[in-house]
Amino acid sequence: MTEPRIDTTRLQRLARAYTESAVFYAAIDLDLFTHVSGGARSIADLATAMGTSELNAERLVVVALAMGLIEYAGDGSIVNAADCEKFMVKGSGRYAGPWMTFTRHEVPDWFTLTAKLTDPTPPSELGMYDDLTVERARKYHSATYSIGMGAGRRFCRTVDLVGKKHLLDLGGGSGAYSINAVQVFEGLKATVFDLPPVTVVTQEYLDRNGVADRVDTCGGDFINDPLPTGCDVAVMASNLPIYSAENIAKVVAKTFAALEPGGEMHLIGETLNAEGVGPLDAALWGMAEINFGSGGRSHTVTDCINYFEAAGFVDVGNTDFVPGTLTRTTGRKPTA
Numbered sequence: 001m002t003e004p005r006i007d008t009t010r011l012q013r014l015a016r017a018y019t020e021s022a023v024f025y026a027a028i029d030l031d032l033f034t035h036v037s038g039g040a041r042s043i044a045d046l047a048t049a050m051g052t053s054e055l056n057a058e059r060l061v062v063v064a065l066a067m068g069l070i071e072y073a074g075d076g077s078i079v080n081a082a083d084c085e086k087f088m089v090k091g092s093g094r095y096a097g098p099w100m101t102f103t104r105h106e107v108p109d110w111f112t113l114t115a116k117l118t119d120p121t122p123p124s125e126l127g128m129y130d131d132l133t134v135e136r137a138r139k140y141h142s143a144t145y146s147i148g149m150g151a152g153r154r155f156c157r158t159v160d161l162v163g164k165k166h167l168l169d170l171g172g173g174s175g176a177y178s179i180n181a182v183q184v185f186e187g188l189k190a191t192v193f194d195l196p197p198v199t200v201v202t203q204e205y206l207d208r209n210g211v212a213d214r215v216d217t218c219g220g221d222f223i224n225d226p227l228p229t230g231c232d233v234a235v236m237a238s239n240l241p242i243y244s245a246e247n248i249a250k251v252v253a254k255t256f257a258a259l260e261p262g263g264e265m266h267l268i269g270e271t272l273n274a275e276g277v278g279p280l281d282a283a284l285w286g287m288a289e290i291n292f293g294s295g296g297r298s299h300t301v302t303d304c305i306n307y308f309e310a311a312g313f314v315d316v317g318n319t320d321f322v323p324g325t326l327t328r329t330t331g332r333k334p335t336a
């Protein structure tokens, strides 16, 4: 048996992986997927629609084909890959462009990572949320809303809240989870708890979705401020890598104390597997926190289960929420 040949292909790809992000951003900027969907199906048509030379349209098309973002149909015309057609066409309700470019401003930071890794400055607690303004929160949540509504719908498909009375949406942001939950589950009310500048923006999304009579907001810091009481279900989504183990354990324990007996908590976040070996996405979200000077890190499935059990939750479990990206840790507060 001959040993598999070891070569540098993978390492070379990694060394230039940033070029793929750059091409994807350019395709978004030039509305490549929107033009393809709108009928520009050849390089010449795309060049006209995007305002590029034919040579540059061809360069973009060649890379996008290689990345699987667009494809050739049977007649040789260019069509979007299924995910690009669903999520990358402007004007569609599912358009996720703001989310795809959500971290674009961090690009220069990633390329000074070496210096950051050796910087001895101690981390701050709130990281990117230090000095948050309403304006920054509005921009930030235009992106989280574009992806959060889908996640909120998924939450309502996978978690049965029939009979629940009041949802506490910790770090609820745009309110995407609460908006979906009160629309799906009759009689349910919700409170979005988030930093004060964010709740101004949350209110705008609640008004826009016609749920302001069923969802209210509460401004505060879930690490240091008291949490609203009287809720029988709590969700905390997409906050996990932003915080240290101590602070996630603290919020889970505070939520346990605030919930009604019999209430349940769902912690949704990018989570490493039990061995701490991937998925890569969860590992990178933990690393991204270095760019904001926070104490955030990646947490494993086992860490999450431990936070819940240490808080006193029973029936603790962890399940995939979006396979390869997000898991959901759940637990129930005993009735006595």
Ligand SMILES: C[S@@+](CC[C@H](N)C(=O)[O-])C[C@H]1O[C@@H](n2cnc3c(N)ncnc32)[C@H](O)[C@@H]1O
Pocket (backbone or CB within 6 Å): 129, 144, 145, 148, 149, 151, 170, 171, 172, 173, 174, 175, 176, 177, 193, 194, 195, 198, 220, 221, 222, 223, 236, 237, 238, 239, 242
């Ligand atoms: C990535 S967003 C997720 C928003 C929403 N849960 C979703 O999934 O669409 C994280 C949210 O948590 C909020 N957050 C972070 N730290 C917080 C804290 N210490 N207290 C209250 N809210 C916080 C942020 O302001 C932001 O709205």
